[in-house]
Amino acid sequence: MVVRLEYKLVNTIYEDERTLIQRVRNEQDGKVVILKTLPSVCPTLEEIAQLRHEYNILKTLNIPGIVQTYGLENYRNSLALVLEDFEGQSLKQFLNSNQLDIISFLKIAIQLANTLFELHEKQIIHKDIKSQNIIINPETLQVKIIDFSIASCLSKENPTPSNLNLIQGTLAYMSPEQTGRMNRSVDYRSDFYSLGVTFYEILTGQLPFSTTDPIELVHCHIAKQPLPPHKLNPDIPLAISNIILKLLAKAAEDRYQSALGLKTDLETCLNQLLTTGKIENFVLGKQDRCSQLQIPQKLYGREAEVAMLVEAFTRIASRPEESDSFGASEMVLVTGYSGVGKSALVNEIHKSIVKTRGYFISGKFDQFKRNIPYTAIVSAFQDLIRQLLAETQESIAIWKQKLLEALGSNGQAIAEVIPEVELIIGPQPDIPQLGPTEAQNRFHRLFQKFIQVFAQAKHPLVLFLDDLQWADTASLKLIQLVIADPDSKHLLLIAAYRDNEVSATHPFMLTLEEIQKNRGNC
Numbered sequence: 315m316v317v318r319l320e321y322k323l324v325n326t327i328y329e330d331e332r333t334l335i336q337r338v339r340n341e342q343d344g345k346v347v348i349l350k351t352l353p354s355v356c357p358t359l360e361e362i363a364q365l366r367h368e369y370n371i372l373k374t375l376n377i378p379g380i381v382q383t384y385g386l387e388n389y390r391n392s393l394a395l396v397l398e399d400f401e402g403q404s405l406k407q408f409l410n411s412n413q414l415d416i417i418s419f420l421k422i423a424i425q426l427a428n429t430l431f432e433l434h435e436k437q438i439i440h441k442d443i444k445s446q447n448i449i450i451n452p453e454t455l456q457v458k459i460i461d462f463s464i465a466s467c468l469s470k471e472n473p474t475p476s477n478l479n480l481i482q483g484t485l486a487y488m489s490p491e492q493t494g495r496m497n498r499s500v501d502y503r504s505d506f507y508s509l510g511v512t513f514y515e516i517l518t519g520q521l522p523f524s525t526t527d528p529i530e531l532v533h534c535h536i537a538k539q540p541l542p543p544h545k546l547n548p549d550i551p552l553a554i555s556n557i558i559l560k561l562l563a564k565a566a567e568d569r570y571q572s573a574l575g576l577k578t579d580l581e582t583c584l585n586q587l588l589t590t591g592k593i594e595n596f597v598l599g600k601q602d603r604c605s606q607l608q609i610p611q612k613l614y615g616r617e618a619e620v621a622m623l624v625e626a627f628t629r630i631a632s633r634p635e636e637s638d639s640f641g642a643s644e645m646v647l648v649t650g651y652s653g654v655g656k657s658a659l660v661n662e663i664h665k666s667i668v669k670t671r672g673y674f675i676s677g678k679f680d681q682f683k684r685n686i687p688y689t690a691i692v693s694a695f696q697d698l699i700r701q702l703l704a705e706t707q708e709s710i711a712i713w714k715q716k717l718l719e720a721l722g723s724n725g726q727a728i729a730e731v732i733p734e735v736e737l738i739i740g741p742q743p744d745i746p747q748l749g750p751t752e753a754q755n756r757f758h759r760l761f762q763k764f765i766q767v768f769a770q771a772k773h774p775l776v777l778f779l780d781d782l783q784w785a786d787t788a789s790l791k792l793i794q795l796v797i798a799d800p801d802s803k804h805l806l807l808i809a810a811y812r813d814n815e816v817s818a819t820h821p822f823m824l825t826l827e828e829i830q831k832n833r834g835n836c
Contacts, residue, residue, distance in 0.1 A: 510561025575602025
């Protein structure tokens with residue numbers, strides 16, 4: 315039940331554009347609590363839903379290592395989450411003025427491992443473990459985890475690639491799979507990676523990857539190995555350094571599989587240190603057992619196919635601007651029956667795209683929409699426009715200028731097919747009416763220029779079109795023209811289709827023949 319109470323401000327703990335956290339005193343009983351509110355005078359439905367979501371998760375938890383909630387209340391035309399006052403501060407703040415010795419670190423780390431075990435036992439993934447979301451009592455060194463605003467009650471989630479400004483969580487602490495660029499689902503082991511980043515920060519005073527550029531940071535999480543902690547701080551025992559590196563493994567299968575396995579290794583370190591004064595290196599994870607059934611998500615037996623996709627992308631990403639060969643873009647075909655994993659194979663290319671700051675968009679043809687032209691292509695570029703709109707205002711202004719230069723006074727021809735384009739370039743003037751053939755030729759010419767704006771050396775474009783066996787004739791013609799365009803030098807078109815559903819006389823196969831006849835790369 316939501317009730318309304320009055321509070322008197324004691325002090326403000328934290329404030330940003332989305333969250334306001336204050337220590338307040340209840341004027342009825344004098345009790346001091348923490349209020350988490352929304353600073354906006356008119357919060358969005360999404361912000362209110364997120365606060366309710368956090369409350370609904372917290373009210374089910376009775377875990378000593380989790381800050382408890384007392385309720386969700388009406389407060390100043392909005393809602394407030396009422397939390398216990400732990401009389402602590404964030405671990406981030408604490409580390410700014412305090413340095414922990416190895417024994418203190420181990421005691422804190424064991425608490426956090428135990429809390430994550432209890433949390434995961436309840437099938438909850440926190441998804442934003444970091445030093446700012448860990449509260450520590452400076453006197454007792456007791457720690458508690460806060461902020462369940464993006465926590466998940468699902469056993470796993472399948473993130474999709476989106477603009478990095480839209481990803482929930484904190485990039486510096488985010489697991490590779492949570493970025494949506496790993497072709498892997500997110501499960502409870504994502505929290506172990508974030509915990510590893512936090513441990514690294516506690517002991518070395520810095521993050522594993524120091525860059526602030528979002529794209530580069532994602533690439534680091536996916537592909538680069540951090541410097542081992544003991545090489546940054548020689549006082550860190552090798553065993554503890556190895557524990558952190560195990561938590562920071564790129565593949566979830568290579569991390570700890572349970573928080574109890576992690577806790578056991580940390581306790582082994584602490585016992586050795588208290589007993590002998592030093593920590594000997596030992597085999598990690600001997601007591602580690604999967605707390606939940608997890609089927610490995612690695613693709614087996616597809617190394618050659620993945621390598622072909624990566625090589626094709628590498629070629630178009632590094633192609634020189636002066637190349638004048640016919641069909642400078644490339645087309646890769648992925649065939650197979652329904653359900654054999656064509657999409658999973660294609661999604662492996664995300665890791666390479668991140669490295670080059672490229673864009674990946676996808677569309678899927680529908681057997682019940684064959685009479686509607688360009689459905690999959692329109693869907694793919696609507697996705698691209700959404701990605702662009704999530705960038706900075708300066709970046710959007712640059713895209714607007716580039717699009718207007720490419721389309722001239724005929725932008726309405728593209729906006730009629732992809733209305734979202736007007737969100738970037740604004741309303742466009744009417745275009746002259748032409749006959750059907752002339753209008754189609756005009757659209758084809760403009761669409762080629764439209765694609766060239768995005769398929770550049772600085773940001774190559776990968777367009778994945780699925781279920782080409784159901785493609786309409788207009789889409790097939792457009793694909794043929796795009797592949798043949800010598801000015802599209804940094805476009806990789808990946809076409810997937812069910813080869814058991816097409817014959818030699820199928821329109822798609824006839825289109826492929828035409829592309830190959832004209833020496834298109836295929």
